[in-house]
Amino acid sequence: MENNFEKLIADLLLTPSSNNILNQIIVHLQQQTDELLPSFITQSFQSLLILEQWTWKLLGEESSEWIQQSNYLELLDTLTLFNLTLIFHNNDIETDIKFSLLIPENTEIIDKIFNEIEKIENHNDPFLRIISRWFDNLSYLVHEHAQFPISPIIIHLCQHIGHNYILNDQYKFYLTQLCQTQIPQSIFTTKQLFYIKTCSFLFRMYICSKLDKSPFKGNELLERYGNDYLKIILAHYHTVNSWSKELLTCITHLIDFICACCWWGEDNALYIQILIPSEPIFYEYIQGLIQIIGEKTFHERITSQWCNDETILIDSTLIFFLGSLLQIKDLSCFIRSETILSNIILAIAQQSCYDRISLCAYGILAEILSDEQLKELKITHNISEFFFRILELAWHHPTQRCKRIPIPQLLTGFLTLSKNDAIQQKTADLNKISLFIDISEQYPIAFKIIWALSFNHDIQQQLCSSRVFMNKLTLLKEECKNEKLRKIIFGILWNLEWKGLDRTISSEVSDGKTFDIMISYSHKDEFICKQIYEELTKNGYRVWIDFDQIHGNVMDAMAQAIEKSQMILICMSEQYRRSNYCRAEAHYAFQRELKIVPILLQEHYQPDGWLLFLIGQLLYVDFTKYEFPRAMELLIQELKAPVIKETQLVTTQSKQDINSIVSLSPGLLILPENIHEWTQIHVQNWLIGCNLRQMARLLYDFDGPSLHSLTELITNSNSQEILTLLQEDSLRRLNENISLLEFARLRTLLIEKQRLMEVKHEVKNNNSTFNIFHQCNMM
Template identity: 45%
Template sequence: MVGNSFDQLVIALDAPHVSTDVIERLIFILAQKTNESLLSFINQSYQSVLFLERCMWKFLSEEKQHQWLKNSSVVKLFYSITSLNKTLIFNLDSIDTDSKAELLFPASNDQTDSIFKQINDTTNDNDTFVAIAALWFDNLAYFIVENPFFNALSTAKHLSRYIVHNYITSEQYQVYLDQLSQPNLLKSIFTTKMLFHIRTCSFYVYSCVGLGADAFPYTATELIRLIGPKYQQIVHIHCKNVALWSKELLSCMTHLICFMSGILWWDATIGGQANAIFSTEQIVCDHVEDLVRIVDHEPLQKLLKSDRSNDETSLIDGIIDTLMAIVKAQNVNWYFRANTHIQNTLLALAEVSPFDQICLCVYGILGKALTEEQMKGLKVCNTISGFFFNMLEQAWNHPSKQYKRIPVDHLLDGFLNLCKHDFIQQRTADMNKIGLLTDITNEYPIAYETVWALSFNYQIQQQLRQNTPFIDKLKRLSNQTTDEQIRKAVDGILWNLQIHQQSHPSTDISSQNTFDIMISYSHKDTSLCKQIYDELTRRNYRVWIDFDQMHGNVMDAMAQAIDRSRTIIICMSEEYRKSNFCRAEAHYAFQQQRHIVPVLLQKHYKPDGWLLFLIGQLLYVNFTKYEFDQAIEILMKELKDAKCVQVAVVPNCSISSGGSASLRVLSTEPAAPQNILEWTSVYVHNWLIDHKLMQMSRLLVDHDGRSLLYFNRYIKNGATKQTLKSLQEECVRQIGESLSLLELARLQSLIDREKQFARLPKSAKHN
């Protein structure tokens, strides 16, 4: 007689003949467990639960036990344990992941091989055995997605290799893809075997794709060639009728999209994979539109959870991951900028999604794709920084270094795109969060890149200078680290803080300059820059470019190159604008009053943010508008034109002040006119800086003397409360800063002093 305790019932499972009564009593016990009681149950009966899990793997793997599946009670027990395991994965955070892995994974590879053999041998396309085995492999995939470092287990790797070799690359998989490529799908195509191939196998490989070539017998490019074209066709056909998707089609679409997103992020690199699947710009844009159409289906959004435990959340998460891969690897950010529907759809998703990973990725996409002005125009622009730092602070203080399973390094990577925007830098300064990031550098070197990006902000520079231990650490790393990426970021921070900068010559250009031209560019634009370099050297120009001449401290090497060059060609592109090094290089070139010749290298790109502010009204050579030979001739004319107006821009205080640089424009204008009405916008800009009104110089860009007087009259004659509120909103919108009342008061005082020389027209006095 078997007792009623769980421990006794589990032991009875290993008997040669197990009664249905034992199985039913086990099912009853498991059914009584809630999420709360399950935790104490597993902790108290861990060894018995482990024994139960091993018994179920044994049932699945031993062919002679296959007959038990004819017993409906056994089938119910399998489903009960499947449900328990999913709860274990997503809800029982108090149980350590090693214990979870021990409970979930089979005891040996022989067991999984036996299960696969039975799947391969069955001639029944709707075999219950296949359905149950699929659920068990699904749970392994769920666990690995939530805990990626377990994909390195030998069992996990073995499963990956087997599934890719025997299912993903099989002819049968292609047959199932062909079936899904039809516009009108019959329910009968969704057999158990078909779902095992398309859902389970795709899902499992996606969970392990981070291992790259270490886990698979095929490269990412080979898998894309096998699956990519049919994948795009399937998405394109079915994105138009999401409302009609069956549960089975939803599952197939979910795991195909996740599978392809995983391949795009293969081994943490995305360039080659993205180029393999998206051969033309039009194909990329069409696919983006298809994916956004799926995201825009509101009933899907309403079913989102705070984790990936259902297909709806996994689907949206996979789509957003794919869009992030596209904006990182493809030159189509212009499409996101021009398409307000995409922007609004992504923002609406971020507002309703309870899954923070999706929100983080959406903000990362927008931060990378949109211009500074577009980002400042988003209604969430004032809350993005708070959203990020709330997650980061909780993750940093948690023993697992995660926030809701989002690791610290993922959070930092997501914020890196955002922090290139000056208004985000200012928000970070206002929240005084730079100290959190400097602490994180102790364990996560990626944070140095983030601190470097933020250190272009004047207030953050001041906050960093007060952090003596961090400055001392930077100095040590600059001299001792062998990691080139860390050293470059460290030297960049020190450069922005004007620490350890070598003494450089004055802005006067001497006859001893070694180079006629320096080319300042992003390494992602190397190909075209190399062509420009070759053409310039062919015409006997002495050209400095860093692919063959930069060594040691790259910041000092950059400064020396600029000091020794008469003209600086700035090669403008999105990557240039987003590069910390390029920003420092461009600022220094303007500071040293070198002759600047901007050239545009990227189709659809328009300079924005700090780059737009620096080049001002300078004309640029457009290499995207003309053929290379024609563009080169235009460039040669610019270089040879001795009469061209040279406008240099000099940062008035350090690299920047506030949200963006305060720059004094050096021009060939005549002496300052006494009458304020005759002041040009350039003179007003310099006048504001000379009087240390840095914020006003950024806020009142392009204001001439007449505009200044109108501005002053509006402040004095308007309703004070409403006027200040409007100015505050405009200041935040334009430059991402709170209005300085001290600067405003000083500005009014200075204008009143200058007004004695001005006489506004009568019509103006009555406005």
């Protein structure tokens, strides 16, 4: 076959118009299955290279000389499909081979092709259809092998498209046409699709690269086309279930193109704010995207390769969502409370056979769901297994990628997940902390993940058992020149060494507090926190707040501030909950038994995870529901309220103001009947509700099954032995002696609860027996 194909190509060069030769070449190409392709490429590489370059030259010639010949058109179509198969063949064919075969040998060929395009007057000319498919293949090639530098010939091609098509008034005209709610099918000409699909597609590959893209600028492109793009989405999302194939193609590649403009080749969505003309329009746009990706027929057509409109549409939209959630304040709370995105994303994550879509879907779920919701969905196991499989494959691959996903992108996606308690425990159970330790040598972002994971007790033990890693942390603490990394190192060491529990309080602090209030906040909420600080100081309060972002050992500075303060103001928001530093700060204040006064700063946000666990039944002032002066009045009233340590928490507000301060307790006091179904939050609320505050701090990581195990130990073991063991745990965890009174009350309550469960179980069994007996009598 090799000799035969080689002879055919040689004959083609001599008699290019021979129908017999063209037909035989077509047959050879069509016979190459996925399994046969590697050997065919190896055996016939030189002949294939000649054929590919001959075809490029043909496309640059006067198309009228060959476009009417059916055999030529069939050869071009067959070679297009062959090349597409080659691009997506991931095994046994080197990337260099693919680039050699598929890229034209010089820029002159590209220029000749564009000259031919400019001569075309027929908007449905077949030459445009052919060249669109050849250019599309180049886009797929670049996307599938994004780790390789872009060829200078591809750069030349993309720059020409940018100058002459993307910035062309014709492109703008086609967008304006698409803004109509009722679009006649006749607008979807071959020329229109060349502009909106092919040119957008290729230029997107260029702007996603790390190259200097001057004179093109992402913000200028978004300012030029962003408004039209939003109009197109808002005009058509209602009718997504009846889109034509052509409209799907246009919207898919516009979403992909606009998403690329927002990133502009960087790790963050730099220019996404430009797409927000007003909050209502942007939120409707988000709703529109949700409805688009909610179309179930799109889910069914997702493929394992990035090679069809449905896969590209879902992938690009999820990437856009992920970037928006990281960049736009309040968006995650809006999506969580006002949309059904979580249901759609969960369906996509479980159904998708394209790994990057699954990765983005899980990342979005981590952003928009509370810790409790993630636990209820019972998907943390799937998320963890999926992520670690992909990460390990990437870590051991020479390109440091898996399925085209680079390690930094994987780590960024897991960073949010790492704040979730269930994910932390799963990481500990799978013993994967060593993977992050290894990766941290090359990717510093892994230290951020390790810091988040180090709030888990089992993770702490695993990290401490690695003497090499502990020595590395100690060395970095002293020698690291990167200020941000040093802060992370201090944070990890704080969690591992439990320095807060054995700190010696200075005489200055023990004699009297320096500050009335410490304000604990996320720096993303700095504007309103500065206003609160100024109002509090006007009212005579001595307030500590970090405006300048402390340098040096931030954990020691934080601890000193807490030790010198009487109260701590917890400024609750999504960003606050996600901050490792804020978590450490709030937890240390809890350990030091400062009066905690929570306030809510973010609309739609409901405290969850460790933050909900920490504030328990405390009341909070909602700054999102009242004008700032009124909210400050309520805050000052709460600051003046005495600390009540009895079971029932009360406030000093008058009856008309009682609704202005929100309590988290009503919903949390409804405990599942079965103790095995209790979460950590349920256990905390039960302990605090029973006025077992030391036990609440000692058993901070207990859930229902853990509490049940403790009950069995208490009832079946010697009380003195249990008390001695708890005393050791209390000294280790809290640096306090165990309260005998609290232990006695805990023992009584647990025994009572166990007996009550036994009685209910017996009654239930008796009722079942009675029901069976009653049914037998009826029969």
